[in-house]
Amino acid sequence: MNGIEANDLSLAYDGDMVINQLSATVRMGDITTLVGPNGCGKSTLLKGMARLLRPRGGVVLLDGHSIHTMPTRQLARQLGILSQSPTAPEGLTVYELVSQGRFPHQGFFRQWTAEDEEKTREAIAATNIVHLADRPLDTLSGGQRQRAWIAMTIAQDTSILLLDEPTTHLDIGHQLEVMELIERLNRQRKMTILLVLHDLNQAARYSKRLIVLDRGQIVADGAPGEVLTEQMVARVFRVKASILVDPESAAPYCLPYATIGGDNPSRL
């Protein structure tokens, strides 16, 4: 089996079960995106698939091996994850942040090899932030900061990258920049990418496959054209929407126009 595979995976925060006996497979080489309404468990699932959460039941397999028993350093050389709005110490420069992506490749006495330096520079160049390399992170704009964090995960040099809402809080220009970077990483470096996105249209445009989650369950799974339908949007997001075709990419385009009452009736 090639890829990341969740088998009967159950995840919980304290007492609350968020994901219950879910099974899914992420194929190597794809951009796969998790979408769903707020609180559906998509970020939780992403964390579970990167062993940031210990499962209550079930297992996550990477190329057939359980990620929960694998040495964490070994896993960190194969799989990187960037959580939502991470924070860095005050005064940390872009170069310093990106260089920390090399951590799983270093040891007590091998702290900064020529390869570490090369991969750090490569990652900075790939994200177009060379001119910011010496700047402290806290002096950058949201988009620049996000690219610096992505550069850190690139320096980690993994074949799989998990990103939790990498475009949130960015303006449309910076959003596209990040999405194009992700597309480039997938095409040029053959990286397998699993995303959580809020924007259905971005998800449809850049992903090979969408997995729709609702209340901790997978309710649709497939190519954007098959998954993004009026019925799915109505059922999962409780909105009426027209599904158009994006003239640029031929991906489906969802244009919502009204909420559906019932679950969440209007107060007026």
Add this chain to the structure above:
Amino acid sequence: MMKQDEFPRPAWLALRTPHARVSFRLDRRLPLVVAALLLALLLALVISVSYGEFRIGYLDVMKAVVGIDTGDSRNALVVQNFRLPRILLALLIGVALAVSGAVIQGITRNDLADPGLLGINAGAGVLVVGYLTLAAVPDTRLLPWLALAGGLGAALLIYLMTWKGGSSTLRLVLLGVGVSAFGAALINYFITQLEVDSAQRAFVWLTGSVYGSTWADVRLLGVWAALLIPPTVLMARHLNVLGLGDDAAASLGLRVEVVRLVLIAISAALAAVTVTVAGTIAFAGLVAPHIARRLVGPAHEGLLLVSALVGGLLLVVADLAARAVIAPEELPIGVTIALIGGPFFAWLLYKRGR
């Protein structure tokens, strides 16, 4: 104007052996900063050893330290037996508290954290003052051991309470504040029960003092510092990665819980040993890492080393001030470090806030 694709000069000096078996990196600012601090430290040491009711010339100080005859046998006696032990002890306390503080600030990602947050001072204080209060005839030789047990016991207690299916740094900070406040209340209660003489002694101990220190104290702290500080420096990268948050650190392959426990233990042990030799000294562990961060930035490779030097320098100066301000009487070193450190810290925060 720098071109878009032109890399700036790397911020580090890379040190590598052939075949890359061993490699390290140093911040470019580090050699100069370390050299300047060492020079300042040397100057402070010479001035401090020379100063006292019995004045010794700077040249004679250096001779007496290395054991060359100065033509006056009193020089060697005063330097070797009285001044050097307490001054070296102050230096080592500064080093130990500064490293302990830098580590605890790194773990908690909170620059207002200091070793006291681990409950060391509160725990040591409760046992020592409690013993002075409750024992019929207190045996002062027991005090260092009570301080050690109380300090480490409180740190362990805080860690165990923090650990609830995974320790959280915020919970650590809040529990630290709570336990310290509770300890302070107990200590105050005990002091109200003491005779005036004993109460005064307890107060001096609580403020921290290196009066009457011996070579045995220097050896004890020196050995612990030599055991605990080098592994801490080797874990600089771990501290850097912890600074990115638990999720990012785990994603980079750090075993967050294990590493945090090891670092907390090191930080607690360093602070606890200083308490056993000199009582509770505030501020050094808080201020020294702040100054170091201004000098070499937040990366721990340089930060730990520079914190240690800054901490050592601060306490040597504080000790000199403690002997000079109301000479021939002397103040506890804990008072002078707070007098120097308090306003300085306020100034640092004021400058940063603008």
